[in-house]
Amino acid sequence: MSEPQSRNNSAKQARPVSGRQSSQSVKNTNVPSRGGSGNLSASRGGSGVRDLASKEEEYKKLNAELEAKTANLVAEAEEVLRGQESALSKSRLLDNINSEEFLKEFDDDITGPNENTETSPKPSSRPSSKMTNQVRPLSTNQNRAQSKTKRPISAKSRPRSTKSNIGDDVAVPDETFMTDFKNFSLQNTVANIEGQLDSGDLPLDEDDDVLPQAAADMGTEATIRFLKAKLRVMQEEVDRLSQECNKKDEANSGLSSRIKELEDERGRLHRTNASQQSQMDKYKKIAEEARSKSESTEGQLAAVRKELDQLKRQQKQQTTSQSATEVRLNRALEEIEKYKEQLSRHKSSSKESTEQERKRLDQLVSDNKRLEKQKNELMAGFKKQLKLIDVLKRQKMHIEAAKMLSFSEEEFVKALEWGS
Template identity: 60%
Template sequence: NKKSKPQPPSADDVAVPEDTFLTKLHQEFSELSSRLADEDDVERDEDDADDTILPQGASDMGTEAMLRFLKAKLRVMQEEVDRLVHENHKKEDDLKLMSQRLKDVEEERNRLLRTNTAQQQQIEKHKKMSEEVKGKSDSLETQLSALKKELDQMKRNQKQQQSSQSATEVRLNRALEEIEKYREELSRAKNTSKDAHDTDKKRLEQLLSENKKLEKQKNELMSGFKKQMKLIDVLKRQKVGG
C-alpha cells in the first residue's frame, strides 16, 4: 500500500500550528508505527519508508530499531516545533504590547492635539485682545499727543486759562495712567501666548518622535513574526509532507 502524499498546509494551519501541525504529525507517525508493528505491513511499506523519512540502509533495520529511530526523530521534530511555537507566542505577546503602547501614544498625541487646538484658540483670543489693547493704546497715545499740544498752548495762556489748565492736567494724568495700564495688559497677554505656544509645541514634537520610534519597532516585530511563520510553514511542509 502506497500512502498518498498529504496536501500542503493551508493558511489555517499557519495561524494555529500547535493545533493542526502537531495533530497531523502525531497521526502520521502513529499510523507509521502501527504499520511497522506488523511485519507484513513493514514489508509492504518498506520502499515507501525508504522514500520518506527513513535513512539510507533502513531496509536492514529491524522493526524495533526503526521504531526507536522514528520516535527519536519525532521527539527532535516536536521539540523544534515547540520551540518555534514558543518563540512565535513570545513574538505575538511583544507585538501586542507594542501595539498597546502605540495605541496609548496615539491617544496621548490626539489629546495633546486637542489641547493644542484649544491653546491655539486661546492664543487667537489673546491676540485679538492684544490688538484691541494696542488699538486703545494707540488711540490714547494720539489723545496724549493732542493733550500735550493743548497743554503747551494753555501754558502760554496760563493767566487767562488757569482753570482750564488744571482740568487738562487731570485729564493728562488719567490718560497716562490708562496708557500704562494697557501697556501692562499688552505685555502680559504677549507673554502668556508665547509660553503656552512654546510648551505645547515642545510636547507635541516629543510625542511625534516617540510615535515614529514605536512605528519602527512595530514594523521590525511584524517582520520577525512573518519570518517565524514562514519557518514554521517550511518545517510543516518538510515533516508533514514526508
Template identity: 50%
Template sequence: MITALQQPVSPTPMKEHFLIEWTTESIFKGRTAIMRDRKQRCLNAELEAKVADLVRQAEEVIRDQQEVRSQSISTQIKSYEEEDDYNLRHPLLSEGTVDLHSETKPKTKNVDPINKVQNKLHSASKGRKSNSRVKLKYSDVQTASDVAIPEDFSDFSLAKTISKIEGQLEEEGLPDYIDDGIFCGVSEDIGTEAQIRFLKAKLHVMQEELDNVVCECNKKEDEIQDLKSQLKNSEGDCMRQQRTINLQQSQTEKYKTLFEEASKKCDGLQQQLSSVERELEDKRRLQKQAAASQSAMEVRLNRALEEAEKYKLELSKLKQNNKDIANEEHKKIEVLKSENKKLERQKGELMIGFKKQLKLIDVLKRQKMHIEAAKMLSFTEEEFMKALEWGNK
C-alpha cells in the first residue's frame, strides 16, 4: 500500500527540476549573449581607434613626404639659380680677360722696330706682372683664341728691352719706315734726339698706362681669386646640397616605402574594418534576434514560473496529503504490528501447548510400548514355564 501511494507523486519533482534547469540555462544564455555583445562593442571601439591612428599616421607620412619633396625642389631650384649666377659671372670674367688681352695686344700689321718695341713693352709688362707676384693664371681663366702671347714671356724684362732699344737707336739711327701713326701731330723736321725724347716720353706714358692696366689686372686677379673662392664655396655648397639631395632622395624613397607599407596596412585594416563591420552587423542582427527570442523566452519563462508556482503549491499539497496518509498508514502499521505481536505471542503459546501435547503423546506412546512389552514378556514367561515343565516331564 505504501508503494502504491508513493508512485503518482514521483513525476512532479522531476518536472520541477527540469523547469529549474531550463530557466537557469536560459538566464545563462541571455547573460552570455549580453557579455558577448559588450565584448564585440569593445573590440569595435578598439578597431575604430586603431584605424583612426593608422589614418593619422598615413596623413603624417604623406605630409612629411610632401614637405621633403618641396624642400628637395627648393634646394634644386637654389642650386640651379646658383649655377645660373655662376654661368652668368663666368662669361663676364672670360670676356674681361679677353678684353684685357685684346687691349694689351700689339699691332702686327707693320713689322718695324717701333712695333717691336711696343710688343716688347707689352710683353715686358706681362713679365713684370709675372715676376712681381702679380701673376695671372692663364691656364685657369679661359682666354680668346686671338690673344697673342710671346714665346719668351718668362725671360723678358722691361729695363733690358729699353736699354736695348736705346742702343739700337744710337747705333743705327731712326729708321725711315717708322709708322706715321706714332708721330701723328708732330713735325717731321725734328731731329733724332727729339724723336728719342718723344719716344721716351711716350714710353713713360705707356708705362704709366701699363702700370694702371697692371693695377686693374691685379684688381681683376683679386676679383678672380674671390670669385674662385666663391666658386669653391659654391661647389662645396653644391656638393653638400647634392649630398643632402641624395639623402633626401633616400629619405623620400624610404618614406615612399613606408607610405606604401602604411597604405598596405591601411588597406588591410580597412578590409579588416569592413569584415569587422560586417561581423558587427551580423552580431547586431543576431543580437536583435536574440533579444526577440529572449523576450519570447522571458514570456515563456514567466509562464513557466507561474506554472512552477502552481506545481509547487500542488506539490506542497500533495506532500501534505502524503504526510497525512503516511501518518495514518503509520498508525495502521503500528496497530497491525501490535496485533501481529499479539498473534505471535498467541502463536508462541500455541506452539508451547503443542510441544507439551507432543511430549505427552510421546509419553503415552512409551507407556503403550511398555504395556505391550510387558504383555509380550508375560506371554514369554508363561511359554518358558510351560517349556520347563515339559522338560521336567
C-alpha cells in the first residue's frame, strides 16, 4: 500500500474516534446520572474500534514482511537457475582437445629420430584399421586365457631379423612410456574392469567408435596414449560434474527448508487473520449494542422533556450529537468493509505466489533429473573407453605373438634346408 493511501486511511480512522470523544463529552455534561450505562458502552465501542485499527496496521506490516520474504525467495531461485545455466554453458575439457594436432605432434616425435638416422625408406609404423579389425579377438574366453598366460615382451628382449622388416610394422613402446603407464592414476580402475571382464560381468563391445577419423591409421602405442589422455580428461570432467551436482543438491535443500519456513509463517498469518475477523465481528456486536443503548437514551430524553421543560435545549444537543455519532459509526462500518476487501485481495495474491513457487520447484526438480542423466551418460562413455583400452592391449599381445611365431617358422625352415 502506498503512503498517500495509508495517510487517508489513518485520517479516516482518526475522524470517528474524535467524533465519539466529542459526543461522549457532550453526554457526560448534559445527561443525568440515569444514562451512565449508555456512556460506558459507547466509550467501550470507541476503544474497540481503535484496537481494531491498530491490529489492522499490524496485519498490514506482517503482509509487507511476507511479500519481502517471497521476493527474496524468488531471487534465490533465479540465482540457482542462472548457476545451472552457466554450468551447462561452460565448455567441456574434451572439446578443447584437437585429435589431429595431437596425432601430428605424436608422429613428429616418432618419425623425427628415424629420419635423421636412416636413409632408406621404410614402411609405415602404423598398421591400418583393417588389420586391427582382423586381429581383434573372436571370443571372450580366448581373450581371458591369453591374458592370464601371456605377458608383453619388452623392447630389449625382442630379437630382430636382418633379412625381413616385420618389426617395422609394429610400434615398440619405450621404457619411459611403460613406466608412465604403470604409474598411471587409473591403473586400479583398469585392473578392476579387467577383473570384471575375466569374470564375465562386462560384455565386450566390438563396435565402439571412440577414436576420431584422423586416428584410424594410428599405431597401437599412439592409440593407447591418445585414449589415456582422453580418459584422464574425462575423469576430470566427471569429478567436476559430481562437485557441481553436490553444490546444486545443497542449494536445493536450503531452498526447500526456506519454502517450509515461509509456508509455516503464511499459516500463522492466516490464523492471525481469522482471529482478527472474529474480533471484528465482536466489535460489530458491541456497536449494535451501543446503538440500541443510544436509542434507549433517546427514550429517556423524551421522558425527561416531559418532566423538565428547561432541559429542552440540552435534549436537542444530545439528539444532534447522537445523530452525528450514528453517521460516524456508519462511516466506520464502511471502512471495515473496505478492509475486508483488502484482506480478500491479499489472500488471492498469496495463493498466486504459492502456485508460482510450486512451479519453480518443479522446474528445479526437472533440472536435477537432467543433470543426473548427463552424469550417467558420461559414466557409460567412461566404461566404453576402458573396454577399448583392454581390447587394444590384447590386440598388441596377439600381434607380438604372431611376429614371434613367424620368426620361429623362418628359423625352422632354415634348419630343414641345412639338414637337407
